[in-house]
Amino acid sequence: MNHLNEEQLVLYFYGEETGVPDAAGHLETCSACSQVYSSIKRVLHAADSFAAPQPAEDFDARIWERIAPRLPARHTFLTAPVWQWAAAAGVLLAASLAGSFYPTPKPVRTIAAADPQTGERILRLAVSDYLDRSQMVLAEVANANPRRPLDISVEQESAEDLVAESRLYRQTALRTGDAAVAGLLDDLDRVMLEITHSPARLTPAELEKLRDKLDNEGILFKIRVLGANVRAQQATAVRASGAERKS
């Protein structure tokens, strides 16, 4: 067998395809190649000392604080005509009532119907809360130690609730013509369903598969963006209603 060249040894180090059948076997028996390979290994291990330091614990929050004010507000799902929000809020309240969420159903239902702006505010709060809870479930999976099995029974319960809730928001997004948001909620739903249907205790391999899915779809990032938009809309609405009251 011919010797491995430097490029093939570098590829072998990184576990890439070398194009050499049984490169490992050759390295065990050929001292010349093994010597060059050791030298490459030494240099590349030394290069580890140049690795970027781990970001501080508050890194995500700090970066997000810097980004959030610079994100422009979107003008579809979140700025839908008041009646659409109100209708959706009405459905939301009805759904909550059906689940005995509110102990005194009648007055609440009347408020939502009589005051579209209140309905709108309620729905925004609900969407914001829904996105926060989704984020928490996904973050738990994304930040788990990939080498250990993970118990996701608590997250599964939350995911189940979230799936039940999401239909309304998706319908609102579709009604307001925001296919992108509806699509995101759809993706989110699929991920939540996958979590719900996974075993309660994930093996490292199952966890990795799930994390790959999250990574590939960039779902956490998209949720954060949408969440920031909803919060911005909430703040704008609060300011506007304050100004209205003053005048």
Added chain:
Amino acid sequence: MTENTQDAEDVVQESFLRAYRQLGRFDERASFGTWIYRIATNCALDMVRVRKRRNQAPVTTEQPGDAVPELPSLDPSPERLTLSGEVRERLAVAMNQLSKTERAAFVLRHYEGLRLEEISQVLECQPGAAKHSVFRAVQKLRRALEPIVSPVR
């Protein structure tokens, strides 16, 4: 890639803003992770380019007296710490001498663990070109570091 924490944070911030603005252009056929990497790499390269144009030395946020990064060892003797510092210094110089593409390809392969195929997508080049960039980078680093990491020293 940026050589200091502050610049790295700026790159992260800029990358996410760019990603947000270009979200509509995200082609679902590619992986979202690769797409974000591409944006972040471009942001980092832009920053390096601007800094070079201004002929600015990177701002080091580390204070004098900060701990010298150690090579993995169970015996952190003073000699070893000195050697670690020397390796780091030489490595910094050698990394600086890599071309932008070599540096990006090496960082993505060595530190970020991306496969060559993914690196080629991030750098928008052929897989062969990505492979060559990683290889050239390793060659250059070997030339710079071999004399001090060799066991005969």
